[in-house]
Amino acid sequence: MSSALAIIAAVTLFALYLGIRARHGHDMSLEQWTVGGRSFGTAFVFLLMAGEIYTTFTFLGGSGFAYGKGAPVYYILAYGTLAYILSYWMLPPVWRFAKTHRVVSQPHFFTRKYESASLGVLVAVVDVAALIPYLVLQLKGLGIIVSTASYGAIPSSAAIWIGAAVVTIYVTVSGVRGSAWNSVVKDLLILGIVLFLGIYLPIHYYGGLGQMFHAIDAARPGFLTFPEKGSSVTWFQSTVLLTALGFFMWPHTFGSVFTAKDERIFRRNAIVLPLYQLILLFVFFVGFAAALKVPGLKGGDIDLSLFKLSLATFDPWFVGVIGAAGVLTALVPGSMILTTASTLLANDIYRGLVKRDASDETVARLARFFVPVVAVVAVLFTLHGGETIVALLLMGYSFVTQLFPAVICSLAPRNRATRQGASCGIVVGVAVVAATTLFKLSVGQLMPFLPDALKDVNIGFIALALNVVVFVVVSALTQPQARAEQSRVHTH
Amino acid sequence: MSFRLLAVLPFIGILLGVPFVNRVEPLVLGMPFVLAWIVMWVVLSSVIMGLVYRFDPANRQGSSGEEVRS
Numbered sequence: 001m002s003s004a005l006a007i008i009a010a011v012t013l014f015a016l017y018l019g020i021r022a023r024h025g026h027d028m029s030l031e032q033w034t035v036g037g038r039s040f041g042t043a044f045v046f047l048l049m050a051g052e053i054y055t056t057f058t059f060l061g062g063s064g065f066a067y068g069k070g071a072p073v074y075y076i077l078a079y080g081t082l083a084y085i086l087s088y089w090m091l092p093p094v095w096r097f098a099k100t101h102r103v104v105s106q107p108h109f110f111t112r113k114y115e116s117a118s119l120g121v122l123v124a125v126v127d128v129a130a131l132i133p134y135l136v137l138q139l140k141g142l143g144i145i146v147s148t149a150s151y152g153a154i155p156s157s158a159a160i161w162i163g164a165a166v167v168t169i170y171v172t173v174s175g176v177r178g179s180a181w182n183s184v185v186k187d188l189l190i191l192g193i194v195l196f197l198g199i200y201l202p203i204h205y206y207g208g209l210g211q212m213f214h215a216i217d218a219a220r221p222g223f224l225t226f227p228e229k230g231s232s233v234t235w236f237q238s239t240v241l242l243t244a245l246g247f248f249m250w251p252h253t254f255g256s257v258f259t260a261k262d263e264r265i266f267r268r269n270a271i272v273l274p275l276y277q278l279i280l281l282f283v284f285f286v287g288f289a290a291a292l293k294v295p296g297l298k299g300g301d302i303d304l305s306l307f308k309l310s311l312a313t314f315d316p317w318f319v320g321v322i323g324a325a326g327v328l329t330a331l332v333p334g335s336m337i338l339t340t341a342s343t344l345l346a347n348d349i350y351r352g353l354v355k356r357d358a359s360d361e362t363v364a365r366l367a368r369f370f371v372p373v374v375a376v377v378a379v380l381f382t383l384h385g386g387e388t389i390v391a392l393l394l395m396g397y398s399f400v401t402q403l404f405p406a407v408i409c410s411l412a413p414r415n416r417a418t419r420q421g422a423s424c425g426i427v428v429g430v431a432v433v434a435a436t437t438l439f440k441l442s443v444g445q446l447m448p449f450l451p452d453a454l455k456d457v458n459i460g461f462i463a464l465a466l467n468v469v470v471f472v473v474v475s476a477l478t479q480p481q482a483r484a485e486q487s488r489v490h491t492h
Numbered sequence: 493m494s495f496r497l498l499a500v501l502p503f504i505g506i507l508l509g510v511p512f513v514n515r516v517e518p519l520v521l522g523m524p525f526v527l528a529w530i531v532m533w534v535v536l537s538s539v540i541m542g543l544v545y546r547f548d549p550a551n552r553q554g555s556s557g558e559e560v561r562s
Binding site for chain 2: 071074077078081082084085088092208209210212213214217224225226233236237240241264267268270271272274275277278281284
């Protein structure tokens with residue numbers, strides 16, 4: 001067994017141990033399992049929310065994006081920042097409502113806010129459709145990392161099964177607590193590694209950061225700025241705004257809000273989280289360093305740039321450490337997604353659709369039963385899904401963004417929106433996203449009469465705009481009916 | 493409240509500012525100018541949210557839990 005493999009195996013076992021140990025001293029009721037009994041302090045909530053930024057997508061994808069596309073990668077840094085600013089005002093009222101009504105998931109939030117179980121089921125279906133491809137992406141990344149860092153000793157399919165088994169075990173035992181404990185280890189490790197790589201590689205290969213960027217600019221003019229067409233400045237603006245709105249709509253991120261023990265945590269985190277994101281900068285530096293040193297990676301292989309450069313630079317044991325950090329970037333978000341997806345299936349789809357009067361105990365038991373089921377489905381998709389999964393993933397972010405209007409309106413002191421309006425808006429938004437993604441349409445194709453600059457606007461905006469229009473119109477039309485029903489509820 | 497308007501600045505800086513700074517030279521702290529511009533706004537966002545937190549009456553001692561609605 002190589003030293004790299006030994007280190008990866010040791011860290012994986014430690015993650016399993018820690019994930020199981022996290023349960024210690026807590027009996028796992030539904031509220032404990034899904035939202036940690038709403039008892040997490042600043043540090044845990046911070047790490048769970050930051051967990052969203054440091055997934056395999058950013059570790060491999062961030063460097064790969066910089067390597068393959070150049071300047072457009074900057075958008076990752078921008079959207080999170082704007083999302084955190086919004087979170088200062090958005091999350092405290094969400095948390096307050098969730099605490100009062102003992103909400104454990106995002107569809108549950110909708111069910112209570114709009115007093116509609118069917119809206120909850122709709123949101124749960126949208127959520128699961130967005131979450132499964134996200135989990136598949138984490139597993140895919142895990143497979144790539146382990147097979148590369150073990151120098152091919154472990155095939156990626158074996159790594160995927162092992163990784164899925166590890167998260168399944170500790171999620172079943174400890175729920176969100178397992179994710180929280182492991183995110184501490186993950187963030188420390190990733191922090192150290194990324195800072196080191198991002199500083200060392202440019203100095204080692206180019207003599208410094210400035211020299212590196214000068215060399216890239218000379219070799220590939222235009223690579224470091226936004227191009228005229230395609231991923232242009234307009235694309236940047238529209239994508240940053242759209243993804244900033246969608247950021248907290250991911251059900252597992254939304255769910256991490258419920259774990260907090262008081263609302264001031266969110267306001268405090270809004271100060272620090274933008275800075276914490278700057279670590280991504282060093283991931284970009286790695287990708288840029290690889291651009292001239294290990295050229296030639298094409299298509300999906302650009303995600304391997306970080307590892308290709310590391311293999312060319314370091315001893316096997318250190319490649320093992322990088323691999324271990326990479327494994328954790330897949331396991332921790334993977335475990336959060338798994339907890340969330342299982343909760344959605346049990347609490348919102350089963351209780352919302354099949355058996356309205358199911359007790360919390362039944363739902364908690366069922367949620368845990370769903371963990372291995374979801375994991376196996378995700379593994380099978382990973383191994384046999386092929387290209388369709390990529391299309392699904394592109395849709396995922398746009399899907400959850402469609403929930404934004406209904407969430408924001410529900411936070412107003414007097415919510416004018418109705419359940420019918422929210423449902424119709426979400427259905428229309430999701431349908432437009434699905435249609436435009438499947439047929440690969442762009443704004444330029446749909447509206448060829450627009451000036452060139454506007455043709456690069458993110459297509460997701462069309463979906464969101466139609467969603468808002470339908471949401472407002474249907475809400476306006478269903479006003480009196482909703483009021484009549486509300487007064488009927490009150491007279492009960 | 494006026495201090496909340498501060499939070500609009502990063503949106504303006506990042507979303508509206510980038511078209512005007514989309515160039516490589518001069519490098520700032522070794523980074524292409526447009527990247528340095530975005531990084532500057534990330535840091536400023538943190539500073540701004542720190543100020544907002546300070547001035548926000550919702551965070552005063554003793555008012556825990558009760559949000560001041562505006």
